[in-house]
Amino acid sequence: MSGQKSVTPDAEGLLASINATKTRGLPPVHLWNPPFCGDLDMRIARDGTWFYEGTPIGRPGLVKLFSSILKREEGKYFLVTPVEKVGITVDDAPFVALDFESKGEGADQVLTFTTHVDDVAVAGPDHPIRVHRDAETGEPAPYILIRSDLEALIDRKSFYRLVDLGVHHDGWFGVWSSGQFFRIIPSAELP
Numbered sequence: 001m002s003g004q005k006s007v008t009p010d011a012e013g014l015l016a017s018i019n020a021t022k023t024r025g026l027p028p029v030h031l032w033n034p035p036f037c038g039d040l041d042m043r044i045a046r047d048g049t050w051f052y053e054g055t056p057i058g059r060p061g062l063v064k065l066f067s068s069i070l071k072r073e074e075g076k077y078f079l080v081t082p083v084e085k086v087g088i089t090v091d092d093a094p095f096v097a098l099d100f101e102s103k104g105e106g107a108d109q110v111l112t113f114t115t116h117v118d119d120v121a122v123a124g125p126d127h128p129i130r131v132h133r134d135a136e137t138g139e140p141a142p143y144i145l146i147r148s149d150l151e152a153l154i155d156r157k158s159f160y161r162l163v164d165l166g167v168h169h170d171g172w173f174g175v176w177s178s179g180q181f182f183r184i185i186p187s188a189e190l191p
Contacts (some may be wrong), residue, residue: 020104029071029080032146039087040079042066046153048096060117063161066118070094072149095141097144101113102165109165111177113144115152121145124178129154131184140184 022064043051050057050066057063070088071080077090095115100123103110111123121127121144132141142162144153154162163184166173172183 011055024043026068026147029069032071032080032082032085033085034085037084037086038077041154042079042086044077044094046092048153064117067094069118070150073144092141093143093151093153095146095150097121097152097158098160100154100161106167107176107179107181108139111162111165111175112156113152113158119146119152121147121152122178123175123182124180128180129175129177129182131182133185142184148176 005011041053041159045051057066069079069081069083071078072094077088077094078085079088085168087111095117095185097113098116100111100113103112111129113121113123113127117123123129123144127145129142129144134137134141140159142159143151144154146152162175162191165175166184167176168187169176169181171187173185174183176182
């Protein structure tokens with residue numbers, strides 16, 4: 001027997017760990033590999049709402065704090081501190097891109113996205129845009145990589161704005177950002 005006391009993961013314990021390791025910017029979760037402590041009853045809905053034990057987390061600062069220690073490994077999502085790792089449920093993508101800014105035109109265009117937790121990502125080689133189409137309905141679901149295997153679903157109004165900026169290139173309709181072309185739909189499928 002190890003003599004160690006079994007600990008049940010909870011949000012308060014995570015908050016204490018986060019506050020103990022607080023630094024400027026995002027914590028280095030990619031360097032942390034603590035033991036798995038179990039699953040936490042926390043869920044991120046498709047619209048970006050965070051729930052704890054079935055109740056929405058209404059404090060934006062708390063959501064932002066939790067989002068700063070989010071990590072994805074082998075398709076699963078975890079909240080990680082230097083001493084514990086707990087599993088959470090993510091319905092689609094952990095973030096939602098609520099808006100973007102466009103500067104320039106054509107291949108020189110630069111698209112800068114902002115998420116609901118104030119992350120900022122400039123679409124380009126390090127932050128690609130991808131569009132997944134539902135196999136049955138053909139409905140597009142656009143995403144942008146925000147950080148370390150964590151994507152944001154681009155909200156509907158922003159996607160419509162992206163489509164307004166779209167151009168045809170090499171048989172595809174899509175958008176340019178930071179010198180890279182991001183495909184949305186084959187040109188032949190447009191009316």
